[in-house]
Amino acid sequence: MDENVYKNPEASLENNRAFCRECGHQILITTVTCSKCRATQVTGGKEKVIAALLAIFLGNFGIHRFYLGQWWGVFYLLFFWTLIPGIISLIEGFVFLCTSQETWTRKYSRTKGSSALVLVLVLFFAVVPVLGILAAIAVPAYQQYKENAEQHQIEAKKKNMESEPQLQDFQP
Numbered sequence: 771m772d773e774n775v776y777k778n779p780e781a782s783l784e785n786n787r788a789f790c791r792e793c794g795h796q797i798l799i800t801t802v803t804c805s806k807c808r809a810t811q812v813t814g815g816k817e818k819v820i821a822a823l824l825a826i827f828l829g830n831f832g833i834h835r836f837y838l839g840q841w842w843g844v845f846y847l848l849f850f851w852t853l854i855p856g857i858i859s860l861i862e863g864f865v866f867l868c869t870s871q872e873t874w875t876r877k878y879s880r881t882k883g884s885s886a887l888v889l890v891l892v893l894f895f896a897v898v899p900v901l902g903i904l905a906a907i908a909v910p911a912y913q914q915y916k917e918n919a920e921q922h923q924i925e926a927k928k929k930n931m932e933s934e935p936q937l938q939d940f941q942p
């Protein structure tokens with residue numbers, strides 16, 4: 771068999787290339803130590819698609835900026851109520867998607883994002899609307915149930931009152 775096939779499957783893929791942060795030597799994204807200068811690479815590269823999806827769906831709150839380890843996502847969060855960050859991030863999302871993998875890797879593969887913070891924010895902004903929707907369905911349903919129950923009670927009372935004179939009629 772041709773041993774080259776098994777030697778390094780990623781070697782032929784330009785997409786998996788990055789530059790050493792110390793010497794600029796081209797290395798694989800997954801490389802932890804540069805083969806040329808032995809510098810330790812910061813791992814935890816950010817996925818383009820994830821960043822784009824965060825920008826498109828939760829960009830109004832700057833989640834994609836936090837994901838990319840950019841603190842100015844705070845400004846998105848501060849002005850979310852104007853919906854302007856949402857418009858900006860929607861465009862950013864598509865720009866992310868249109869960015870070539872090579873450029874993306876060079877820009878973001880070495881950024882350190884606070885994943886825990888992103889997770890908390892994503893959960894918060896995902897859970898809050900769901901709870902809101904559930905409340906919007908559950909509260910009127912409960913009120914309807916209560917009204918029905920009250921209606922039943924009133925009807926039951928009415929029946930009792932109607933039947934009372936009849937009972938008296940039969941009394942000797």
Ligand SMILES: [Zn+2]
Pocket residue numbers: 790791792793794795804805806807808809
């Ligand atoms: Zn290097």
